[in-house]
Amino acid sequence: MSEKKIAEINMLQSQLDELIAKVCSGIEDKKEEKKCLSRIEKLRRTISKMRSGSKLSRDFKRDIISYSFIAPNFIGFAVFTLIPIVFAFALAFLKWDGSNAIEFMGLKNFKRLGSDVFFKAAFKNTIIYCVGTVPLTMIASLALAIILNQKVRGRAIFRTLSFFPYVGSLVAVTSVWKMLFHPSKGPINSILYHVFNVPLDKLPQWFSGGLVLLSLILFSVWKYMGYYMVIYLAGLQGISGELYEAGSLDGANTWQKFRYITWPQLRSTTFFVVVMLTINCFKVYDIAVMLAGGGSGELTTSSTVLVYYIYQKAFVDWDLGYSSAVAMVLFAIVLLVTIVQFAYQKKTSD
Amino acid sequence: MRKKFLSVLLSAAMMTTLVTGCASSSGNEQSTTAGKTPQTETTTAAPTAEKVTLKWAIWDKESTAYWQALADEYEATHQNVTIDMVDLGSTDYMTVLATELSGSGTEFDVVTIKDVPGYATLVQKNAIRPLDDYIKADGVDLTKYSGVTDQVTVNGSLYELPFRNDFWVLFYNKDIFDAAGVDYPTNDMTFEEYDALARKVTKTDFGNQVYGAHYHTWRSAVQLFGVLDGKHSILDGEYGFFADYYNMVLNQEKDGVCRKYTDLKTEGLHYSAAFSGGDVAMLNMGSWFIATMITNLANGEYDSSLCGNWGIVKYPHAEGVEAGSTLGTITGLAVTTATDTPDAAWDFVKWVSGEEGAKVMAETGNFPAIMTDEAMSIITSLDGFPKDEASKEALTVSNLYLEVPYAENVSEINSAIDSYHGSIMSGEMTVEEGIAAMEEAVKAIKNK
Amino acid sequence: MAKTKSKSRHDLTKRVILYAILIIIAVIMAIPFIWMLSASIKADREVFQMDPFVLIPKNPKWSNYAKIWTKIPMLTFVKNTVFLTIVVTLLQLFTSSFAAYAFAKLRFKFRNGLFLAYIATIAMPWQVYMVPQFLMMRSFGLNDKLLAIICLQAFSAFGVFMMKQFYEGIPDELSEAARIDGMTEYQIYSHIMLPLSKPALSTLTIFTFVNTWNDYLGPLIYLKSVDKKTIQLGLKMFISQYSSDYGLIMAGSVLSLIPVIIVFMCLQKYFVEGVASTGLKG
Structure with a gap:
């Protein structure tokens, strides 16, 4: 790992600590708090990605596991429900009889x-x-x-x-x-x-x-x-x-x-x-x-x-x-x- | 530009799914483009040809005798061909078939065409092939079909060959007339005479009703009395000529001469159940019902003490119109665009619609589209066909009008007047309102 | 003393009213089924006889129940429907509880977006997209195949939504503790979550079973040949051909009800609990 990278990580880390301290001390505005939290999450991800280098990050691994849970249902759902729905939306602006060429109809x-x-x-x-x-x-x-x-x-x-x-x-x-x-x-x-x-x-x-x-x-x-x-x-x-x-x-x-x-x-x-x-x-x-x-x-x-x-x-x-x-x-x-x-x-x- | 892009994108996406699908469906490789030019030079099925299986769409295989008979007979004379029938059921046949033939993925080679609106749909979808080249190459004589092929010719091309040609007649139950001491209906009746006759045999005593007439819930059973003068058609867009017939039937309904439309609709009563129940004196129905009567009386499905003594006469007619004018319904065969054996499919279509097929049809009590004297005498001499002369005479037709001729919007027009027929018959609209609504709806369809 | 007496009398009238209402409702619910049973053993002309109305005719036509099997290929219909229903229900249970676990207990990229896609389709009537869906399915070679109905029914958004609501009700500490013990997510799912979800799974089973068993439009569009048809299609086909054979139609109807009712009776113990715990109540 190059020194430049380490410096960058350290900088991000300090930003992160700052944010965490800010949240811990309590923020009045709920919106503001939410914003901070999401930034923390983002920073944490970037840092862990940079640290692990070319290796798969932990986040990535976790995503893969999650997707493996969803996949059996989601693939079926996407293919047999989502895609046809997208087609149905498009069809409303077209003229088609199921066989011949499609014509655009606008409204x-x-x-x-x-x-x-x-x-x-x-x-x-x-x-x-x-x-x-x-x-x-x-x-x-x-x-x-x-x-x-x-x-x-x-x-x-x-x-x-x-x-x-x-x-x-x-x-x-x-x-x-x-x-x-x-x-x-x-x-x-x-x-x-x-x-x-x-x-x-x-x-x-x-x-x-x-x-x-x-x-x-x-x-x-x-x-x-x-x-x-x-x-x-x-x-x-x-x-x-x-x-x-x-x-x-x-x-x-x-x-x-x-x-x-x-x-x-x-x-x-x-x-x-x-x-x-x-x-x-x-x-x-x-x-x-x-x-x-x-x-x-x-x-x-x-x-x-x-x-x-x-x-x-x-x-x-x-x-x-x-x-x-x-x-x-x-x-x-x-x-x-x-x-x-x-x-x-x-x-x-x- | 953007519009075009979108539609190209969409069809491309659709095509990808279609193409990948075609590849994955086993043994169903077909090229839709190659099919468009029929290779006429090999039309006659070569006797040495390799084995061919033709997938054929039909309905109600169990209760209709001729499908199996036609397939068996064809297979017997064409050793290399196997006919694979797929029963799509009669209720939603044309809808199911059109769904099946959409896009390009179908496996059907030959399809039966049940009605003209459905035919129009398939022609417009390019789902079935024009047969003109084949007809020319094989020298099929269209005049044998007594003009009905003209009524389904689309822009000079014919896409189906009829093999069955039914026309409407009046079925009657002789026992009811005997019991009432009333003369049988005749082959030459005006509508006034018919109405009077129906009223004469009607009995309204509760529990022992006898209905002088019965009208099935189809609009054809009422509306199409009006087209028999040859001056009107259901594509007209003006339907004033329906009024008299609606009034006649609604008045009969009110006086208990026929069953109520709303009752029939609620119980979904089939006309065959009504007539075979023995309390209906006269029923206007297509000639296909002759075969049904003969078969079901023979196998005991219908009680012969209730309806065994039946006869047929010609359709009643309006004053000043020749007797024997009636409605026709053709059933045809077509070759799909998607088939990879168009020549074998055409050969089957030609055979079924030709003289060999006509003979098989007649032997099972059905009316072939090519009505030869031979076919006619086969039907009238069938065991179970009424023995009286009038019934034989009833089968001679003077003018035949198709229930629905071809038109571009025929399917939509048909749906619209179907719906208002229901409105009029169930009393939701008066006859005048219903007819006005029909005219308005059809006008909107035509102007679309 | 007097007060309690009047109170108990008050309670008594209340109970009488309560039972009266209950019995009226029960009668309204049950009459069509009683009529169905009664008509199924009557001859056609007895069905509408009202004066006097008899519940069980003198000569019950039990033969209706035998005849229905020969009039239409009922056995084939039953086989198809049983096969479809079992496969769809199993697939639905497995895939939706699996996916729901991830949505409820794991954090990952696009989680909310993906879940929103599920929710949005619940509000989308099937008829809206059935045409494009049909064209696509057929291009996969699924037309007139039982597999088409399986693909259609097995991956519903409703199942995922329901199971997710249920899993969210299970405290996170449980899975956290397991994670610390070194269990993988798959083990947590199969060893901890699954055994806990009996009521929710029972509820989903009832919903899926009833829907698949009774589905009409889906099979109508996809299943064309007679040997592929389901009981509902078969029954409808029979009704349109033999409209006046009321006894037979009712016998067929009774037969079509039996399996669903058995499943419901077996699982109903968990049913209310299941609905309560899946948060379907809102």
Whole structure:
């Protein structure tokens, strides 16, 4: 090692010591402190690199070990998810049918959206579906979790039962729902007809027209509340019992305990549930097709949803660029909603 | 410049993945560019040729008799060729096929074309080859296909040869008419007569309903009554001519003459299940259903006490239109661009669509695209084909209109009117609103 | 004295209401499954009979359960689905817990950037990129191969995210102590972390198993030949061909539910604990 290098190392070392001393003595400004810490890390790395010379540095070795942990998953993830996503982004600005030459479209794909009635219908329906499903599922699963967190007989059975709809396959479960809600033969309409004397021509058409979105929402709540119930249950178990005891001593009733203990304590759980619910709701596709699909599996303007339109444009019309543009709209909404929720969460927790 | 750079970069990246993929997929080396010029000099499959395996895309192998029959017969006469059938299922057949043929990585040599919108997609994607050079070299006489090949010719080129040509007829259940003491439908009925007849045999008593008519959920089953006068087509962009037929069917629905669309949609009822259930008097359906009826009655799948006594007549027609005008649906074969044995593939296509194939089709109760008198008499003399004269007579067609002719945007137009058909039939829109919406959507597609 | 009595009466009414609600919910949850079981042993014309409705018909058609195996190649479908589900679940468990360990316990270059890539894709619906993904997969020769579904399902971002949350809940002192004892990172992972992560792994198993078993769109796009299809595709194919054979459709549906329910029953002991410890609750 040359003398020049040693001198350089010594100089860096002294800089490092200075910084460490500064941090140890305490820095008022948090930002400043962070800055110093990251500089320390950087200096430490440079020094160790220079010291070890041509040999692999310790940092490098540590990185290699870490990457060996990540690699099996990350390679698969990068190849099968990340790369296609990058392509999907690019596609939104192109015109391509999957075979012929690619044409650049600029923003034309996005401009087309404005005058597309099917897109507008799909957009509207998706929003209505989400606005209906997210709060309903959240309330239902929270209520269920609170009930099943009490000491009740057969709790395990009830918990298992409420998880059944989530576990059951969509193909199987939707075909049962279609039987139960069959407009002229199903038991639900039979009861309406025989017990509540609803005239035959007034019987609800559950899977078309104005009711179809309601059916989709009810079905989703039924199918997924068990799943979110488990998450809430986990959240509830994290609340210390002492809080409730203190509440009881203060004479709080059930509602007050919920309002002032349970609900605030579950804030981060609720945040997680709402984010996951929103993301999953915007992805709705198979439920709509399986419950409301017509003779050729087609959805009408009262039941079409964004992902259905993405699928249709891509795999039926082979307008991949346009399909990707719709997909980007979907992604943008999901992102926006998530960011808003994050911001809100942060604001209320500060 | 930048734009171009981006698109070049993207396609380059895409190509790299494609190329590396091709190399790694075993035994699938193919050059897409070499395939574009057919080597016509070796079209006739040389008898000494080495072994060839043709991969052929089909649907519903189990329930459709002719696929296996065609393959067996061809293999028997062409010792060096093995036909490898891949069943893609009928529900999403054309979608699955188009996905399969995107890019250049497919292994299929011959594909079956189920409908025109799907055909249009494949032609536009350059997934299938123009057959003109082959047709010229082998002297295939297109006039034998009675004009339907014209309706699927794209810019002067033909990309498929039809081997099956179905047309729509009216199936009826004789027992229901006998029980009601009503005369059978005839080969020359106007729509008014047809409507009246359907109403006459209808019984609405709860639990013992008899439906005078049945319309499957496809839009073809209702809309295409309107094109039989030869003046309209679904590509028109103006759909006022659908109105009368929608009103007729919706009124029938209201009066319990036919099952409700919303019920059919909810249960996904297949038309065959409806007709074989014995409570449907008349069903408008394609002639392919003849083979289904014969086979399933013979093997006991359908209860012959419910639907064993059936017959067919010609499609009803509008006032002033010749009887025997009907809708046609062709099923064709095409050779993929990606195949490395285009000549062998073409030979198979030619054989299936030619007279030898026609015979096999007729023997399994199906209507070959080349309708010879011989094929016709094979079908009408099949065991299980209705014995009455009217049913035989019903098979003579005067005017045949394709359900959907070729057009550039046919796939999108098709999706749009499919969707509004659902809206009208389920009562989400009135007939007028639905038709107006169709016209607007199609206009937007055409102006795109 | 009087006060406690009124309190206990108050408690009693509360409990009655509680049980009433519970039973209503249980009924809503269970009715479709009861209907499914009941319809699966009925003849087609009995299925919609409401007056009177019978749960178990006089002559139960157990033959539906035998017939479904011959009407469609159910055995092939079951074999494919079982194979796919087991392989995907194992791969998912292994690779995501492995990667999650590094994200949670090791410091390395680009750690945050890489993790962000995972998080961002959770919000990305699969349908957004399924087309490019398909084209790429096919160029790898994976079209119509079961391997395609494995590649598709086995490396999910969700698994990594979940396991990372779990490992972060394990105190660092544990691994630090092991490091001082001279254990390598691999040993720490396999000897210390893995045995601790039973609840989290059980939870991930349930999620992955359910998702893979019930996936519909993925197999629809990738698996074309009948001998490659999964139960969901097979069931859908059957429904479109035999729409009015309700008894058979329901029998098939019941069969498709059994394996998932068994897995769930076996692992549910750890389930709530698993969700709690993975920090999924937020």
